[in-house]
Amino acid sequence: MAETYDFHTLSHLDFEELVRDLLQAEWKVSLESFGPGRDQGIDIRYLDGPQKVIIQAKHLLGSGYRGLLRAVSAEKAKAIKLAPTRYILATSVSLTHSRKDEIVAAMEGMPLAPNDVLGQEDLNNLIRQHPQIERQHFKLWLSSTTVLDRILHSGVYNRTAAEMDIIREMVPRFVQNRSVVDAERKLAETGALIIAGPPGVGKTTLARILVWLHAEQEWNIFVVDTLEEAFKVAEAGEKRLIFLDDFLGQVRLSADHVRGVDARLPPLISRVAAHENLRFILTTRDYILAQARGLSARLAPGQINAREYVLNVGHYTRAVRARILYNHLYFSALTAMQRDDVLKDDFFLKIIDHKNFNPRIIQEVTKQEYLALTERPIRETITTVLANPEILWEFPYRQHISAEGRMMMLALFLNARSTKPEGLKASYVRVARALGVELRPAEIEPSFRSTFRALEGSVLALMHGLVMFANPALRDFVQSVVVSDKLVPCLLPEMETPSELRELFEVFTAQQPSRADKYQLAEVWTAALDRMQMGGFSDRYDYIELASDLCAELEYEPLQERLGQALEDFETLAMDGDEVTKACSLLEKSFTCTLPWELEHRFRSVTTRAAAQLLIDYADELSFEDVQSLDDTLHSYGNDEKLAMAASHAAIGSLARNIDHEIRDIETVEELDEYEETLINFMQKRRFPTTSVAFDIQYRRERLMEEGRTSRRESYRGVTPDPERGASDGDIISIFRALSRD
Incomplete structure (x- = not known):
């Protein structure tokens, strides 16, 4: 990579392991590694008969050369007792020839030669000679200037750029574990990966590391909020990795959302599988995935899991837990007193072994911003939160965050995953008014700014023009408050x-309201629907979807009248080619929502005709996956099979006529085989002749075979995990002793 490192992203443990691996590669021998503070100052050792080589690793980020000289002098007495035949000192500090001579003089009586004092420059030289070691220690290069420059010039903005900033900050704290290797393998095999697990166990962290690994290797990164957005950017050609976090939602799972995922996810995964330059990473909570599979046949294990897309995470060995806590303490802004409180009496062992140990909890309770909100000693905070994780944010919210701060948190919750500051400000004013706080025009801006400043860093984060919760757990918590x-x-x-009304509606329905509750709020919901339309906040799809949901839930006649009028208006406007997912969503909803028969029939008829006309009008422009998705939805949920079949034949006919264009970007025989199987099955299902298409595909296959392009996809350069260190009490205590010296 031709990068020069200062090793600031590495902890003491990371640095020691890097030194060990570099010297093993250079000497072609196996070295014993002992960990900081263990075995009388030995970090790494090599024994061969009478030969006894001791390697000491000194990672000094803040104290520099003078601090190194003091540390070396302090080690001298212990080092002499070890009686090595050769002594090597490796340090992250930059060294000159004269400085090396000073270090040798300070270690008088030891078998230390100037050439065995390895400074920052020497270690970088070894890294260049052993690139495989550099690859394994990804925390070196994931935060390097080369990687950052490559990402900054790759054209990613807003949501994606904000996500990359988050990843850059978390890289030093990340602990390499088996999940990375398993995830890389699944991505290499299938192109798509669903990371599932309980809240807070590191699903998003793992996904973000994979995103960063791909960015370093010149994949273009697209962070999206919906499957619809993912479809729009899933184009073949350049290398693209798409990341969608919590694709099934964070705490609520509606049948409508499952229907949308059911229609979009399988064809999107098929598209990714067909193109080696596309990759797709999704995360979801395991219990929500289980619910979704219960509601959808296409999401059941026999379907989505057929190619082993799902990776379940959340189990951490004791060694990995220790490293997670160690890294968070090492890179934290805790005071020396706070850190000492965690180290005292080996309190850290109780944290590591606690049944409620969770990376998200560790992340929060080691943050100075969070501890400032709790106003409690760190040991008390950690003990309390581990004993009852549900109160992680309850105490700060109720006791220390101002009323204005609570209003802003509610406003952000109502804006889904993220929003622009202006959008948050408008919601903040509405939430304030709803809670009885009327802000005069002259008060709005100063109130918003001062409240935002008070929460930024601990509760809110502003990145690339978007406001989001600083921790995903906060969104869960605010939902529980509502x-x-x-x-x-x-x-x-x-x-x-x-967004505001959809969030409230999902909370409302999740509580399974009584008939009296529905009756009491029916008129209020109707007025809210009117405000959304009159304010120009929604398009026709937002309006029809919410109106149909409200009609089904509340059985209120004025709402039914509004839906009827919206359908009448909808019939007068044709749909565009980029509205396939919206057409599918409306058609699915028309089939599944429980409306009065006449209104339900009208809803289905209107959306069936609109979807069929869309398929006919844009058959030449739609991708194969979009054609499949729209076709499947028409035949599954529409109420005019003759019209649906006519639309299918029009679309398939277009595909057949343009087959050369469709397959020209397919670059391997394996990809072509997969595409042919899917296309032929699709055509046969709709009773469309396949002879000409099969002939054209065979011609393309012969050309690919002549060129020797048979294999489907190559993995990007993966990383391999370090072997796990020991995890006995003594091993862990030895590791944490190094923190007391920082």
């Missing part, structure tokens, strides 16, 4: 954007 504090009736009369 439920426990019964805030839906309070907030609803002031909300007016699709």
Whole structure:
């Protein structure tokens, strides 16, 4: 990589392991590694008969050369007792010839030669000679200037750029474990990966590391919020990796959302599988994935799991737990007193072995910003939160965050995953008004700014023009507040954007409201729907989807009248070619929502005709996957099979006529075989002749075979995990002793 490192992203343990691996590669021998503070100052050792080589690793980030000289002098007495035949000192400090001579003089009486004092420059030289070691120690190069420059010039903005900033900050704290290797293998085999596990166990962290690994190797990164957005950027050609976090939602799973995933995910995964330059990473909570599979046949294990897309994470060995805590303490902004409190009486062992150990909890309780909110000693905070993880944010929210701060947190929750500051400000004003706080025009800006500043860093994060929760757990927590504090009736009369109303509706329905609750709020929901339309906040799809949901849930006649009028208006406007997913969503909803028969029939008829016309009008422009998705939805949920078949034949006919264009970007025989199987099955299902298509595909196959392009995909350069260190109490205590010397 031709990069020069200062090793600032490495902890003491990381640095020692790097030194060990470099010297093993250079000497072609196996070295014993003991860990900081263990065995009387030996970090690494090599024994061969009478030969006894001791290697000492000194990683000094802040104290520099003078600190190194003091540390070396302090080690002298212990080193002499070891009686090595050769002594080697490796350090992250930059050294000159004269400085090496000073170090040798300071270690008088030891078998230390100037050439055996390895400074920053020497280690970089060894890294260049052994690139395989550099590859294994990814925390070196993931935060290097070369990687950052490559990402900054790759054209990623807003959501993606914000995500990359988050990843860059978390790299030093990440602990390499088996999940990375397993995830890389699945991605290499299938191109798509669903990372599942309980909340807070590191699903998103693992996904982010994979994203960064791909970015370093010149994959273009696209961070999206919906499967619809993923479809738009899943184009063959350049190397693209798409990342969608919590694709099934964080705490709520609606049948409507499952229907949308059911229609979009399988064809999207098929598209990724067909193109070696596309990769797709999704995360979801394991219990939500299980719910989704129960609601959808296409998401069942026999379907989505057929190619082993799902990787379940969350189990950490004792050694990995120790490293997670160690890294968070090492790179934290904790005071010396706070760190000592964690180290005292080996308190860290209780943290590591606690049944509720969770990377997300460790991340928060070792942050100075969080501890400032709790106003409690660090040991008390850690003990309390581990004993009852549900109160991680309860105490700060109720006791230390101002009323304005709580209003802003509610406003951000109502804006889904992220929003622009102006959007958050507008929601903040509406939430304030709903809770009885009327802000005069002159008060809005100063109130918003001061509240935002108070929460930024601990609760909120602003990255590349987008505001989001600093920790995903906060969104879960605020949702629980809306439920426990019964805030839906309070907030609803002031909300007016699709996001605000959709979030409230999902909370409302998740509580399984009684008939009396529905009746009481039916008029309020109707007024909110009107505000959304009159304010120009929604498009026709947002309006029809919410109106149909409200009609089905509340059985309120004025809402039915509004839906009827919206359908009448919808019939007058044709759909565009980029609205396939919206057409599918509306058609699915028309089939599944429980409306009065006449309204339900009209809804299905309108959406069936619109979807069929879309398939006919844009058959020449739609991708194969979009054609499949729209076709499948028409035949599964539409109410005019004759029209659906006519639309299918029009679309398949277009595919057949343009087959050369469709397959020209397929670069290997394996990809072509997969594409042919899918296409022929599709054509046969709709009783369309396949002879000409099969002939054209065979011609392309012969050309690929002549060129020797048979294999489907190559893995990007993966990383291999270091062997796990010991995990006895003594091993872990030895590791954490190094923290007390920082």
